[in-house]
Amino acid sequence: MTKRQESPTSSTTLFSLLIFLLSTVAGARFIPHVCSPSSCGDIEIIDYPFRLKTDPAGCGEPVFELSCENNKTILEFHSGKYYVKQISYDDNRLRVVDFNLANGSCSLPYKSVSVAEIIGDNHYRLVSATYTSFIKCSSNLSDQAAYRLVPCLSGNKTSVYVIYDNYIISDLQGSCSFISRVPTVYQAVLFPSYDSILQLMQSGFDLEWSIGCWDSSFSYDCYRSGQSNANNIPLFLYML
Known part of the structure; x- marks a missing residue:
């Protein structure tokens, strides 16, 4: 009995089909999730790479997750908390303002910010910003130009001062100690008044975002976070 031989055409067709199926499965993981932009209050478009906590899984990047609270x-x-005042997708920038300082009332920042933390951040960096620092002293300071008294936070033999455009506090007088620090939009003003500093803090500051990482070495943390570029192409493809 003669064995039936498989035709070359059939083998080629089967092989091509197998390659197509494998490439489809392998490529499916890189197909972007089709998502509609979200909105919250004044921010009408919250789009990739950002996502709201209530958005479906796969929409936006987890490290760029935002929340919507009381329509804000x-x-x-x-660990700080900031209102998002504006998102510019053309410039890759956010304008944010500290949660406690947003309404212009007399208050300390929601949380003190470490300069080292911001410098070492892989996804955000400050743009045209400086720092405002708060200190408390058990006696009045003689330098009333650089150190501006915060009247509403002072009392009970303790004076609270604010310093604009200075985050080095090693030269504080012995009766003083550091309280808190917040990024602030930069303006070339020498020794502004407390009211002016308050207005600057209320206006917020700009953060520029990177979907990859600022560090050109692409650290392990960046890989682990599952970052990709705007076209959802894996980062390792840029290293080939």
Whole structure:
């Protein structure tokens, strides 16, 4: 009995089909999730790479997650809490303002920000910003130009001062100690008044975002976070 031989055409067709199926399965993981932009209050478009906590899984990047509280868009940045005032997708920038300082009332920042934390951040960096620092002293300071008294936080033999455009506090007088620090939009003003500093803090500051990482070595943390570029192409493809 003669064995039936498989035709070359059939083998080629089967092989091509197998390659197609394998490439489809392998490529499916890189197909972007089709998502509609979200909105919250004044921020009408919350789109990739950002996502709201209530968005479906696969929409936006987890490290760029925002929340919507009382119709306000909130960014949690190094344990601090900030209102998002504006998102510019053309410039890759956010304008944010500290949660406690947003309404211009007399208050300390929601959380003190470490300069080292911000410098070492892989996904955000400050743009045209400086720092405002708060200190408390058990006696009045003689330098009333650089150190501005915060009347509503002072009393009970303790004076609270604010310093603009200075985050080095090693030269504090012995009766003083550091309280808190917040990024602030930079303006070339020498020794502004307390009211001016308050207005600057209320206006917020800009953060520029990177979907990859600022560090050109692409650290392990960046890989682990599942970062990709705007076209959802894996980072390792850029290293080939």
